[in-house]
Amino acid sequence: MGSLSIIHLSDIHIKNSDDTILKRYEEISKACVSCVKDKSTLVIVVSGDIAYSGECEQYKLATKFFENIKQYIENEKNIKVEVVISPGNHDCDFSENSSVRDILINNINPTDIDQEYVNNVIAKQKHFYDFVLQYYDDMNNRICWEKEISIDNNDVLFVSVNSAWMSELHEQPGKLVIPQSFLPVIDLNDYEAVIYVCHHPLNWLNPDYKTPFIDHLRNNADIVLFGHEHYKDNYIQTGKTYELINYHGKELQNSKSSESGFSIIAFDDDFKSYNVKDYEWVENRIYNRINDNDRVFERNKAIRSVYSVNESLLDYIDDIGINVKHFAKENIVLSDLFIWPDLIKSDYKNEKSGSVRISDNYFKELCENKLSIIVGESTSGKTTLSKQLFRSELNAGRCCILAYGQNFTTSTENAIIKTIEETYKKQYSGDYLEEFRQLPRKNKTLIIDNFDSIQNNNNRRSKVIDCVSNQFDTVVILMASSFAITTLLKSEVINSSDELYYYEIKPFGNKKRKDFISKWYKLNNVSDTEKTIDEKIEQAKGIVNNFLGNGASFIPAYPIILTGILQNKDAFSQSIHVSKYGYLYESLINQSLASIAEYETNSGLYNLDTEILSGVAYEILHRKRTAITKEDIGSYSKKLCEEKILSNVHVEQFIDRMQRAKVLIEEFSNGDGYKFKYPYFFYYFAAKYIANHLNDEQVQNLMEHMSSTLHNETYGNVVTFVCHFNSDQSVIDNVMINAYEKLDNFEEFDYSKDNPIFCEIKDAVKHFIPQKISSNENVESNKDAELKQMDKMGMNDGEVSKGEDYIDDTISEEDKNFAEIVAALKTIEVLGQILQNYPADISGQNKIKIIDEMHRLGMRSVNAIIETMKYLKDDLINFVYESSVKNKSNISREEIENRIRTLINVIVVGMARSMIHQVARSLSSELLLPAVEKTYENDDSISTQLLMTDLKLNCLKDKVNYDEIKQLRDKLDKGNELFAKGIVDSIVGRYLNYNECDFKLRSKFCNLCGFAERPMFASVSENLINS
Known part of the structure; x- marks a missing residue:
């Protein structure tokens, strides 16, 4: 206790x-x-x-x-x-x-x-x-x-x-x-x-x-x-x-x-x-x-012994390195929240061997390698990983030294050994130095963090590796970039080996993010029930995914980023200036800028620097570039200072501050000087400028252009960020006008049996109906399996997209349909953000218009996808058939046609099903539910009923009404609407497999939809029904 x-x-x-x-x-x-x-x-x-x-x-x-x-x-x-x-x-x-x-x-x-x-x-x-x-x-x-x-x-x-x-x-x-x-x-x-x-x-x-x-x-x-x-x-x-x-x-x-x-x-x-x-x-x-x-x-x-670490080092090892405000524990330590990150393993000497992602049990592998190189940028958790490796080595009974590159200041063997011994004395005890010297190599491990901070005069880095490899059985070095590996190639140890493995620290994927969030909400949480904790985890997952870009990937899912989101999520207080997400992005950016010491003595400098960043981001956006020169930064800052009657800014000092805060980085690839380190910095500051200058004609014209070109990832994300800062009617009007025009040459997809497409795709719907339904005990493992599969497919895996050097908003004729579909999906997302961010700012009548158009646009998108797939079908058949002939396969053209047709049918059904969920997820707020119900109170179309079912069952989750769903399914069954009934079963099946619910309710749903139950669950359900 x-x-x-x-x-x-x-x-x-x-x-x-x-x-x-x-x-x-x-x-x-x-x-x-x-x-x-x-x-x-x-x-x-x-x-x-x-x-x-x-x-x-x-x-x-x-x-x-x-x-x-x-x-x-x-x-x-x-x-x-x-x-x-x-x-x-x-x-x-x-x-x-x-x-x-x-x-x-x-x-x-x-x-x-x-x-x-x-x-x-x-x-x-x-x-x-x-x-x-x-x-x-x-x-x-x-x-x-x-x-x-x-x-x-x-x-x-x-x-x-x-x-x-x-x-x-x-x-x-x-x-x-x-x-x-x-x-x-x-x-x-x-x-x-x-x-x-x-x-x-x-x-x-x-x-x-x-x-x-x-x-x-x-x-x-x-x-x-x-x-x-x-x-x-x-x-x-x-x-x-x-x-x-x-x-x-x-x-x-x-x-x-x-x-x-x-x-x-x-x-x-x-x-x-x-x-x-x-x-x-x-x-x-x-x-x-x-x-x-x-x-x-x-x-x-x-x-104590030669293996006994002093208390001050153990305190450092468990120091999380940042100030964390947790809802249930006052002093957070590293072991409270640490999750082993995934690593990408590559062989530097054998690039053709490819790379492999490793998630578990790599500690043993690292310790068995004579030399391992771990690469990770400053925010990746590299130092945190070095601490955890150190702790793991201690727990394995080995004498481990945690050294830092900056301590190796000379290249002679004696000096290198002295640096190691001085580190041992500080981390363990000088009383056991001789015992340490005489320890067998197999009992000793050396970890060197910030290895690339060793000045490489006279090939010092290679000499350090050669020297320490003679003293330690296992050496792990951590550095910021794989480019620095080239400076190690003079090492005899490296040259004498056939392999040189290096491991790149990856951002947290879907599964790791869930594990991290779970640790956060379970830590010292004695006041919440398990159900409440699970609900908080699911809610936080959604917020984190939206914050990271929901697949757009404009911010990396590193632990320090996730910690910032979680600790600020509950601290948010709604203001008239920014939405919840706007507040979270602002908190994270302030965390980066907090490292600038000059702000402590000159608070006005922070305000000036952020204004310059906003203007610079807008200039980049307006010029359709992703980088900007030092001269252009100086030109904008001079213009700002003249306008505000301020002393001129020293552009070199400004750039130095932003580089130290890891907001700007140097860019060499296209001749420009500097770019934002992560896309979210760019989106945030560009959107902030736009939100504050909506009365400017140039800004208005750019907003209109971006709203009509949402297929462009940069424009789509900037418009989304603008919605985090401003609910101005002009922003809504721009998006809505373009929403009406999007795919206006397509009819809305009809889910009824009268749709002729169902003659082709009626059998494909079975692929989306679960064959078996899990018990409550299997729900978590189902969720984990899905998250792992998403990671495997690279979906929303926490990686940041590299981006282009130029913002290309042109569309070729053959890509026009695809661009329109992408723009439609982004429009639904943007409108959903507006509704969820500013539910009280938008009139009831406007809400109904927006909700109705989101639904209609989604349905037009499904038909647009179907038409596009028709065009692709013949090309795909020809491509596969030609490849088959070239590879001398014995597959007939007829069989290929059948397989391609089946594949396309599955894709079409998948889009019809997922579009229902896309629109429902964009409306996923209890505050919006009355407006959604009001919008559809006189609409009895099948697509509307499917949307409401998915919204209540798989988005809001606590609005489950068995009688409503039974009534809908009976109605569809009576009308012989087999496709729509299959979509209902798919919606219900997903709810049952990914959510815990009452045993009786689960069994009633299984009986209603004809699902097979897992044997143990079935017997329990039967007893409950009989009782």
């Missing part, structure tokens, strides 16, 4: 029911409750002298005392309370003389102490053991006993030492012995902390025999809690091979004075630090906090 806290009590000396301390249990409990976290574990640790004279009645009072504290705390907070106790000299009952015991103690020989000897001596502690057994499962060892406590999979070991087993009524320092044979064997690595509890400080032990016990503590304990001397103290004992934290507890009750005190030690969740609060009694009032100190928790040095 969360973190661990310890209340250290000592020397309670309970004598009788009149004891003052018994009445103060509530004050002690209140102090605990005030500083201990909810949902945590509290251990009451008593370092001896529970009783005053070891009597049975005194322990009955002690039991009640501890129970009162425990109950009070558990009633006030959700806290698990445990008890750990060791005895003190006052826990011996000396009421009866024991001459045999005295003889045994006075003639002790530590090497001959056995169980019989111990049993005779500890008889004075009989009542103590009767009392303490209630808190332990096993106490066969009466000298040392253990209690292991688990806190969220972190195990902590408490070891109680019976230093009072041979105490006497009037004991003197230097007489006690802890027999070595009774001390436990402990592996420090099994625990987050090992805490010993011992009543007597070490000066009370016999000096001739205390060394084995002291060595035992130094080798096994992180913290030792003492009592007995009634003096509060703490200190750290440090030696070359150990580091031991010691705490001496204040007495809780003293018969000779009113002094009373205790301490509370609270660890953080990760056992990296702890806080100590000391309390003292203020007479007749309260336990007052007198000290409050935070300290770093350093494990005992004894746990």
